[in-house]
Amino acid sequence: MENAPNTFLRSALAQEDALRPSLGILDWFAERQEAHRFRLEQIPFARLDQWGFDPETGNLGHASGRFFTIEGIDVKTNWGGVPHWQQPIINQPEIGFLGFITRKIDGVLHLLVQAKMEPGNINMIQLAPTLQATRSNFTRVHRGKSPPYLEYFTDRSRARVLVDSLQSEQGARFLRKRNRNIIIEVGDEVPVYDDYRWMTLGQVLATMRHDNLINMDARTVLSCIPFANEADPGVELSAFGRALLTSLDPRSATQHTNEQIISWFTEQKFRFDLDVERMPLKDVAGWRRTETEVRHDSGRFFSVIACAVEADSREVFSWTQPLVKAHQQGLIAFVVKAFDGVLHFLVQAKVEPGNFDVAEMAPTVQCLTGSYETVPEANRPPFTNYVLNAPAERVRFDALQSEEGGRFYREENRNLIVYAGDDFPADVPDNYVWMTANQLKEFIKYNNFVNVQARCLLSSMSFV
């Protein structure tokens, strides 16, 4: 049997350019958007159905006790400039499925992609994995339909597993949330329902270049895919694509061994304390609740709002729920640089309060940019000015990407990859390290190392 890394690479190189001349996928996607009526309205908290504030704690939760709650946390840390703060956070202890069904069609692996509505999505519909389901979804707490294709993921006799690991989500917004990122391969035909479509991995990767077209859930699952480096891929690659393949090759020379990177990461976790205590939302200092939002006194960071949705394409036809609304756009960027011909990514160890384990490996730059006018260049996080001022010929990727529309209200971040020149220093601050794409993939495989922003940005690069 062909090994998974080869199978994935051939799918990534297949038919990618089919997207550009025919726009077949974009047409299908536009048609799916036409096919559905939906309406989103921001409402006062009092109009939430089944959701409400606990009289004792002020936490915002569902009557069933399931889905998620908005609670408070008290954070103490010696990382960064603020040693102590309190904030609201999303607590969602259930592990859900984020999964793609794949199948070989004419010898090439195809992914079953869904055009999925989420209330917070920019454009309402985005490309999504075959299955996105919390345990509450599929134990049917809200008494809607069982999610399509669930049985392929729960009945192990129906498919073989290609990728399957627990991966973290945003540590600034979620308290230790993880999801099960899974890709399975079926042998027999499966029914293709409305809103679903087979695509090669190359076609999926091509959608990344469009702003807000493919959702976060799809991007994180794709980041777990291993690729081989075939000597003759049979397709003409871009110069960056060739460099990326070399960087994915476990035989390529690295600046540091994996053991050295683990030691570096151990030192970071050893140096930095992170003490997070859950607390009642109503007692969170500096935040206030109005009829329509929970927000910071400064108006910065984010707020918690309530929305009503009407739709015909989800498990139930209308519902209300809380969403988290960011007040600033974010910047997520990797600086990459070749050492002896091998592309390396500049990774930082970043502490965020909801992290499962103090620090995770993050992109070179991960910060808010909305209030940049007010921040002098010298006070911005390291490398921020470098990536924002990079000349066009050094930018290998630049698109706006969405955060999860089931929790976040129209949140988008600018995703950038900048190919640094020889003048970029090889020596970097203590909490940064150079890693090849293969090393990042290895740390993704063993999970709990690479954060969701780094994973999603890594998954957005295509080869052609």
Added chain:
Amino acid sequence: MENAPNTFLRSALAQEDALRPSLGILDWFAERQEAHRFRLEQIPFARLDQWGFDPETGNLGHASGRFFTIEGIDVKTNWGGVPHWQQPIINQPEIGFLGFITRKIDGVLHLLVQAKMEPGNINMIQLAPTLQATRSNFTRVHRGKSPPYLEYFTDRSRARVLVDSLQSEQGARFLRKRNRNIIIEVGDEVPVYDDYRWMTLGQVLATMRHDNLINMDARTVLSCIPFANEADPGVELSAFGRALLTSLDPRSATQHTNEQIISWFTEQKFRFDLDVERMPLKDVAGWRRTETEVRHDSGRFFSVIACAVEADSREVFSWTQPLVKAHQQGLIAFVVKAFDGVLHFLVQAKVEPGNFDVAEMAPTVQCLTGSYETVPEANRPPFTNYVLNAPAERVRFDALQSEEGGRFYREENRNLIVYAGDDFPADVPDNYVWMTANQLKEFIKYNNFVNVQARCLLSSMSFV
């Protein structure tokens, strides 16, 4: 430069038999025991100095707020037979150092081993790593001497790092505790103080066969050592040692790929809920506090006691502290079996309340045995009867090993390795999986996977 796995293997094969004819190390060890006077006395809680029960929570802690506290936890889980319970637990959020200094002497790597007193130790003195230090130790909260050799671990210019990762401790007793397991190599001579001695890895491994001679801290650090498989080790190996080397070889055929094992482990974490909430010790149901102990109403499990120590071989000369006293001996056993000539270890996914991440990879059997008389054979945990009834010719390792004497009062567990015959089933329950020694080492490297009992048992096997 020679790679670390080869260096370690040659040290493991060097001079191991020096221990048996000359007993040089045992003589030195006996001499160290003679050289120190110490006295341990169980005392009422009221006689603790600087330690006391918080009037509000009943938690037992140190006046400085450092070291550790004994708190309560409320545990809900769908794993095992008990869905809900409360218990005391040790909370020690600080990450400490457990570290060996090594140096090549006559071309062979030697470890600087310490004869260290801990109040809870059986025989008071046991072999220990060069450095055992919590952050409170080396920030000198108790105003004693700074621990010897600390500077080699904190000043990275003095040594190169061979092994360095965060590793968990007992999930039934500690709330998410980890320590930094580190081995460094120095080039220049270092002073060898009283109570310290250079030993080859082979000599250290030989001490494992003696009951309660080498402490838990040393064993967990040794478990992180990678070994190469040299075609001609230049030393005659035992049949089991040869099989172990083959199992450590990354080129050997495995029953499952690492990706498949990660998927299996993901499934276990997905299936099992573990909801642990910290709570005041005074409110823990089923436990009571007397003048001299905190114990369970049934008299089972463990109790918290207080002790006074006088010694001249520690950073301060006398002190009092709480210790945890087990009421039952434990059994820790691996069943190993050859598949196509390659030794595999039968690993279980085990949920314990203090685990950092729901489940960890544990030995085939890890349970209490003290009350076995009262448990019918059919109700004992899987494989318990198999390992307890194994004929002598199948037992490859059998020794009593101590838990950490700085926290536990004379706690010892029987450590067993049983080489299963062809009649042992290859098919095992869902929460068990067969892994080679190399796979276990790989999961230890990426940490947060393999529990302390499995690591220590793995580290106890020698090659000759």
